[in-house]
Amino acid sequence: MPKIKHFALAGAFFLLLALLFTYPLVLDFTDSIVGGTQGDGIYFVWLVRWYQGFFLGENPHIFFNPMMNYPQGWNLSTTDTSLAALAPSIPFSILWGPVAGFNVGMWLSFVFSGLAMYAWVYRHTQSQAASLLAGTIYAFFPNRIAHYDAGHLNLSATAWFPLYFMSLYEVLRTPQAPNWLRQRSHWGWMLLCAGSLGLIAFTSMYYLLFTLLITLVFVIGYAVFEPRSQVRRLLTQPASWLRVGVTAALSAPLLYMALRPFLALAGQGGLADRSVDYMNEYAAELTDFLAPASNHFLWGGWISEIFDRSQWIEGSLYVGAVTLALVALAFVWKKELANKPLLYTAALVMLAAMVIAMGPHLHIDRELVLINGERVPLPSLLLYNYLPFFAKMRAIMRMGLFTLLFAAFAAGLGADLLLRRIRPQWRTWAAAGLIALTLLDFYPGTYHGQIKAVEARPVDHWLAQQPGQGAVVQLPFHRSVDQEQVFYTLTYQKPFTGGFFNANQTSQFQYLAPILECFPDEHSVNTLREFEVEYVVIDPLDYTDFAAVQNELARLGLIPLTEQDGLWVYTFSD
Numbered sequence: 001m002p003k004i005k006h007f008a009l010a011g012a013f014f015l016l017l018a019l020l021f022t023y024p025l026v027l028d029f030t031d032s033i034v035g036g037t038q039g040d041g042i043y044f045v046w047l048v049r050w051y052q053g054f055f056l057g058e059n060p061h062i063f064f065n066p067m068m069n070y071p072q073g074w075n076l077s078t079t080d081t082s083l084a085a086l087a088p089s090i091p092f093s094i095l096w097g098p099v100a101g102f103n104v105g106m107w108l109s110f111v112f113s114g115l116a117m118y119a120w121v122y123r124h125t126q127s128q129a130a131s132l133l134a135g136t137i138y139a140f141f142p143n144r145i146a147h148y149d150a151g152h153l154n155l156s157a158t159a160w161f162p163l164y165f166m167s168l169y170e171v172l173r174t175p176q177a178p179n180w181l182r183q184r185s186h187w188g189w190m191l192l193c194a195g196s197l198g199l200i201a202f203t204s205m206y207y208l209l210f211t212l213l214i215t216l217v218f219v220i221g222y223a224v225f226e227p228r229s230q231v232r233r234l235l236t237q238p239a240s241w242l243r244v245g246v247t248a249a250l251s252a253p254l255l256y257m258a259l260r261p262f263l264a265l266a267g268q269g270g271l272a273d274r275s276v277d278y279m280n281e282y283a284a285e286l287t288d289f290l291a292p293a294s295n296h297f298l299w300g301g302w303i304s305e306i307f308d309r310s311q312w313i314e315g316s317l318y319v320g321a322v323t324l325a326l327v328a329l330a331f332v333w334k335k336e337l338a339n340k341p342l343l344y345t346a347a348l349v350m351l352a353a354m355v356i357a358m359g360p361h362l363h364i365d366r367e368l369v370l371i372n373g374e375r376v377p378l379p380s381l382l383l384y385n386y387l388p389f390f391a392k393m394r395a396i397m398r399m400g401l402f403t404l405l406f407a408a409f410a411a412g413l414g415a416d417l418l419l420r421r422i423r424p425q426w427r428t429w430a431a432a433g434l435i436a437l438t439l440l441d442f443y444p445g446t447y448h449g450q451i452k453a454v455e456a457r458p459v460d461h462w463l464a465q466q467p468g469q470g471a472v473v474q475l476p477f478h479r480s481v482d483q484e485q486v487f488y489t490l491t492y493q494k495p496f497t498g499g500f501f502n503a504n505q506t507s508q509f510q511y512l513a514p515i516l517e518c519f520p521d522e523h524s525v526n527t528l529r530e531f532e533v534e535y536v537v538i539d540p541l542d543y544t545d546f547a548a549v550q551n552e553l554a555r556l557g558l559i560p561l562t563e564q565d566g567l568w569v570y571t572f573s574d
Helices: 004-021 041-055 083-096 098-125 128-139 142-150 160-172 184-201 205-225 228-236 238-267 276-281 286-290 300-306 321-332 340-357 379-386 396-420 424-442 458-464 477-481 483-492 507-516 522-530 546-555
Strands: 032-034 451-453 471-475 533-538 558-564 567-572
Touching (some): 004 098, 004 128, 032 041, 032 098, 041 483, 098 128, 098 396, 128 424, 160 184, 160 396, 184 238, 205 396, 276 379, 286 396, 321 396, 340 379, 396 424, 458 483, 458 533, 471 483, 477 483, 522 533
Antiparallel strands (some): 533 567
């Protein structure tokens, strides 16, 4: 492993790049985020504060919020619990507030991802320069930048994957020594493998399911490409099975704790299956991996004019020109690699992940390819039909992350082979040049104009001053699932009938939605009474004739309490 000093310097380098890539956020990171209240980031700001409350003893439940989706309550597994992704944010949230915690957590995701790839490549090259380059590629892929833009703190926690596959490889490489159980290094790899898999489970169910799929591909690659003697030991020696079994046993408690709320929700019908057509909408295509990102500061706009980038956040899977060149060099000079089979396995995983990410049917420029009027099926269709839980995965594009993961690793191997051919006095400059070209290839441009303050509304401060714990509803009711509505509850601290139900809608929401969308009428008003709602927050701009609405509210027994910055609050007269 690299020396601690070099590891720390690499971390400082990745942090500096993260601050530069997200500039000028560092100037306002305690009260502003990219996109303000309009992106998913505002939900994760709330979630950071929720987990902070749990660890400080304020909330009795970690994955269940009785104050949301009131009175039924809200299982956070309807989206992603993402505890491992948000945990690094909590200390900074305690210090400076949840907005700062969210932003620092995002920056740390760049740092941790870069360091994890650095460690993996260094394990196989002993080259600081090649490892730093591979870490830069992995940490600043356009895919990660796109999820940063969208505020996806959960999907930005990609540090666990290099650690998992690095340690999984070591677990599979069964040593010939009979006393391996007594050696700390072997236990270290087993613990790292089990722990990183558990962290993946606590990050995203997408990532866990996809990781298990790719693990199968990785093991197949190991069996096919590794020397026969090594594979034979793995298959025939009891110690090999014991080693794998111990690793699985170590991961089981973490997996159980992470999966438990999701399995409970699935058993209650709370995780919806997606249709094939729905999954096709979020499927990747070859150009997503080869064409530069649509948010690139120079040619992003031109790329968007050529290709359909309507799914640009999930579809930003660009591998990079430098990355592809270095991967190609790794194969050209593969005879010089100390571990050539691992390169072949990486290539197999890259290809498999790419094909699966392309969804159930073949697409070109977001249009289904038809031959004689029939769709062209792809392997994901079999997974959709036969693999449990696969049909619940909305964005199959996310499988493309594993193509990027192994591309960055293979690029690190190629960089090492290239740098060996350069005179020692020029290697540092060559590595610096490659890093600069990579950053130029990936740079999205400044975030001036996109950094916006997030703050409560005047009506939230008014609600906070009201006594009691009467429930709040935001109308029209479809507004209740907006992420900012969840954030506003941090200020008024009262039960709320809505929640962030973008991925999976609760049974209560499905029941209430058709009723409350007819508000105001007798059925909707009686339902609000039944659900213990005290404060009805209404945005007049969402109604074509608000004067008529006010008259109907008066007839139905609702009275106005206040008007705050254009929003009205009503309650029941009795």
